[in-house]
Amino acid sequence: MRVLILGGTTEAASLARLLADDSRFEATLSLAGRTSAPAAQPLPTRIGGFGGVEGLVRYLQAEKIEAVVDATHPYAAQMSAHAVAACRQTGLALASLTRAPWTEQAGDRWQHVSNTESAAMVLGDTPRRVFLTIGRQELPVFASAPQHHYLARLIDAPKGERLPPHLVLLQARGPFDLAAETALMRDKRIDVVVSKNAGGDPTYAKIAAARALGLPMIMIARPDKPAGHIVNSPDETVRWLDHVRRSLRGV
Secondary structure (H helix, E strand, C coil), X not given: CEEEEECCCHHHHHHHHHHXXXXXXXXXXXXXXXXXXXXXXXCCEEXXXXXXXXXXXXXXXXXXXXXXXXXXXXXXXXXXXXXXXXXXXXXXXXXXXXCCCCCCCCCCCEEEECCHHHHHHHCCCCCCEEXXXXXXXXXXXXXXXXXXXXXXXXXXXXXXXXXXCCEEEEECCCCCCHHHHHHHHHHCCCCEEEEECCCCCCCCHHHHHHHHHCCCEEEECCCCCCCXXXXXXXXXXXXXXXXXXXXXXXX
């Protein structure tokens, strides 16, 4: 069965490894292309957008895709909406591989905000040393709060964008361990951490480090993401795919 995985997450990479050696499926992994050198994958990989819903529909039809798995980032709401609409138009089965959000633990000091603009606003007027762990695309938002000193960690450096004047870029690819995160925040004299509630284990160490150091976190809420059939792990996704395959084959 021909499968399209909309990827870009650790869960998508895990699913790709499972399907690469499974003769029941012929899968392709699609990446948005937001990092210049994505990690090598064990499946045929396409990089770049589809051109909206209609472009995705054309791709699904041209490639004779029989099922789609949306394993995009929890904040990739537009791609998920396109997947739902395209699968509705083509009548294809769609699974959404979800990741549980982080939840507050004893000792956490979280301030919840609805979006990045609100995060920049609640930093306040007094200059602070801010650790931004939000990715590259939304860094320009913090140019509206130029009084702060920012440390931003990302995979690729931003290009041609208006950035905060007091910004230090740290290019690194996770996962990161607790000791390293704690040392980084202590050495850089961080006052507050800004994060999206991405969930998952690879970047949880920053949450634990902020807790250990007693640092406040500004936590940006997840957007509402359209979804298909919800699955919670790569293994569950494979079982769902096999159910779809058997249904299509009349087995």
